[in-house]
Amino acid sequence: MAKKNYAFYPGCSSQKGASASNFVPSIEVMCDKLDIQLNEIPDWNCCSASIGYGEGSQLSRLVLNARNLALVEQNMPGQDLVSGCPACWLATRETAEKLHEVESLMADTNEALKEAGLSFKGTVKARHLVEVLIEDVGFEAMKEPVVKPLEGLKIAGYVGCQTNRPFGIAGESFENPQYLDKMVETVGAEPATGYEQKVTCCGGALAFSEPEKSQKQIKDIVESAYDHGADMIVTPCQLCQANVEIYQSEINKKKGTKLSMPVVYYSQLMTVAYGGTAKQAGLDGNVLRPQKLLDIASK
Amino acid sequence: MSDLNQKAVALYGGNFLKEVEERVEDGEWVSMCMQCGVCAGSCPLGPHWEHSPQKIFRMIMAGKREEVLTSDSVWMCTSCYTCIVRCPRKLPITHIMHGLAHYAHRLDVAPKGQPTRELAKIFWNSLIRTGRVNELKFSLGVYFKDGFSQGIKNLLGMQGVALGLMKAKRLNPMEILGGHKCKDIGGIQKMLAKAQEIEARRQI
DSSP, rough: OOEEEEEEEEGGGGGTSSSSHHHHHHHHHHHTTEEEEEEEEETOOOOOOOTTGGGGHHHHHHHHHHHHHHHHHHSSOOOOEEOOHHHHHHHHHHHHHHHOOOHHHHHHHHHHGGGGGGOOOOOOEEEEEIIIIIIOOOOOHTTTTOOOOOOTEEEOOOOOOOOTTSSSSSTOOOSSSSSSHHHHHHOOEEOOOTTTTTTTTOOOHHHHSSSHHHHHHHHHHHHHHHHTTTTTEEESOOOHHHHHHHTHHHHHHHHHOOOOEEEEEEHHHHHHTTTTOOTTTTTOOOOOHHHHHHHHHOO | HHHHHHHHHHHHHHHHHHHHHHHHHTTTGGGOOOOOOOOHOTTTTTTGGGSSSHHHHHHHHTTTTTHHHTSSSGOOOOOOOOOHHOOOTOOHHHHHHHHHHHHHHTTTTTTTTOOHHHHHHHHHHHHHHHHHHOHHHHHHHHHHTTOOHHHHHHHHHHHHHHHHHHTTOOOOGGGOOOOOOOOTTTHHHHHHHHHHHHHHHHHH
8 A cells, every 4th residue: 555645743842852752653653554654844843832922923933833834835745744743733733724814924924934945825734643543544444453452451531632622633522522532442442431631731831830730730630540440541642741741740749649640642552552562662751651551562 | 111012002092902903913803702701611720810811801891901911810821722612702712812921021011920921931032042942951941040049949849850751761961962953043043033023014
């Protein structure tokens, strides 16, 4: 089968040595098994995330994202821009839509882009990697490469915010999206249905600036997973993964709790189910060891 | 009062709604708010706001300029977008909150030392230097924003988290030496300078 080609936008947190660097190896294995070819956008830049707005003006943020779109339009014609990071995807898609809607902003953006030797016509579509999996690959095809079903694992599907709102996955509800649970089933594990913190905010960037308030959110997200008998949490979001995993020790210190709930990416589950090693799944990058998943990987 | 702020006051007199409509990102939506309160009830940081988005919109319509622009509340947005998807009139509430925060920051009337305001500044400065965010320098910038001794205290408080990440190879101390960057950082900086020039020309 011919591979499907996409212009890949990894984002800052997925770079070597960065907070979501362990996401990358599992994406590579998963995509290889599903005949998805991700071609990194040459010289991509930061999307300004959802915290850039304080200092960065509207047009500055638009041109940053338009530069990535223009690089795809110019160098990778016909390919959709795909990101595994909800913040990158959201900022890029918002930019593409805004420039499409407001002619004057498109003109201003192009005037600025010219300084970097680029122009943007508006032909590139910004998509999330999960959209590609669901819409272009499909659940049936995602199941085919499974050689080690994740039997006996119960997993709380934590979708979080920006993969889900404001755009979300077509056909899914904002309040109770089903796709992550379906992906868990696809790899042979049991989803913790009824997990009521599925779309709760982890605090996002405010985990840095408002730690107490964010850690209250994180505590709810983790405790609910325990209440539902989950062995681990799975998420499609880099910031959710980092916040929900690394601050559990802080919460334990402050609140006397004993939280130690592993938080993994969907692609890590898929890599193990597809027969990949723990290293290929990037499980050596998890701060809280997902022991049951490691056991299956080493079988 | 900053020059920009004085100019804005002089230009719009007491008409704060008009000022927001013309100068704040997505501000033209504010008068669409029907005061149902769904945003106020949906916000994850709801218990910590002095003014919910619903109140902020009403205050804008009532001309409470100073109270809105100096409010801590517009800096409490986690960008979760729950208010946006639930608003029955489809106001882009998240963007309006960001727009108000940015406007207050630019006029320099936003609360001094507000932690998210500081965070946003450090984040932006990190990204425009190299085109990509340097997580190590960004984190250190956040911990050391209140001076050296407070920075050391903050670091020691977070050493468990930091060591865990380093062990997992998700925080690289070598990033302090430069780290990841875009090749065409020159072009990116020229492009951003042009964007600022265009916005100054349009007086927004």
